[in-house]
Amino acid sequence: MEEKVLEIMSKTFNIDVLLLSKKTSKKDLSQWDSMSHLNLIIDIENEFNISFSNEEIVTIIDFKSLLKIIKNKI
């Protein structure tokens, strides 16, 4: 699942997957802006057939927090 999430992030942010890691965070990645954040949410929801609440979406601040929420929903 981790690889799949990284792959989606790579496509959404339009950057090489090698530039992403489990330590990737929103504040350190310029491509992860407020607009691409929304696109990431939609892409993850579609891929895993899950739905995020608004409260959950604002707490997604890095790869780790994103993965944690996805795992709780699957």
Added chain:
Amino acid sequence: MNKIIIPNVNNNETEAELTSWDVKEGDLVKKGDIIASLQTTKADVDIESEFDGYIKIISEVNNSYEVGTTIAYIFEEIEKYENFDSSADTNNIELKKTYTITKPAELFIEKNNISESEIEKLGISLVKVKDLEKLIEKSDPSLIEFDPIQKTIATNVKISHDQIPEAFILKKINVTETLKVIKSTIDKEGFAFDFTELIVFCLGKVFEKFPKFFSKIENNDFYKVSSSANIGLTLDIGKGLFVPVISNSNNMNLKSISTKIMEFKMKALRNNFKSDDFANCNFTVSLNTEADTIFVKPIIFPGQVCILSLNSLQKEIVIDDGKVQENTILMLGLAYDHRMINGSEANSFLLEIKSLMESDFNN
């Protein structure tokens, strides 16, 4: 020589529009042939020839003619048809010219250079702007009408320009340290936000000190101070412009404001706003944070007193005490109604926001 005249189709109507000729000039027609079509406000009517002979057409399609007007002649012999001079005939038709033009229509005609013959072709007794607009569409099919939503926006812009004596102040704020606080707060508190959420939070904080800035204008001569800061955000994420409102932001913390704004962004993306999301706005923030946008001077929404322009971050190199330093700069602009707010008050307002942004805002 026999005449073809406009028949009396309906006693309540005195004229009809000639919509088509079903024969060509000089054709040999027979009694009973359909030679033309008319249209009144009530019906479409075919005209049959009552005679055999060669037809001389003396009227034009799309014109309106009074009942009894001659629109063509039928000649039994070809020689008489060829020798006929229609200008010598005293019964020759004359276009109806009795119409009234409304004052706005007059201005429209002048502006769009519409000729008298084009107006006559409308065949109506009272000419209004709406009728003339159709004429323009007809005359030039390449013309594209403004989008109705854009027209509504334009109306508000015009009202704003006409009614609000607006002034504007622009502050340059060094947010280098604020950026560090934002990053550390995100790490510490575990929720995402940026300057949009922060500015709404700061506006909520200054509400008590500057309630006048959050007033509502009534009847263009009065204002009413609101009991809460209801901040509208100009949100455009590629699905059209929305201005959802964070109500009661003066009683919200940064996380709840961030969550509310996230809700609006998702609603904009999924196009599922409700009317309540746009209600009771008394202060608007114009988001112009696209990269390289230095600043945008926004238009005050009619009924409100202010609009704050939040622009993109810019880098600036400065020399401080002999050392080269890179700062991050935010341009913050405030357009305000000069009937209620003076320059010094606007300045104090922005300084208060600046001060809040530079403090540990999460406390």
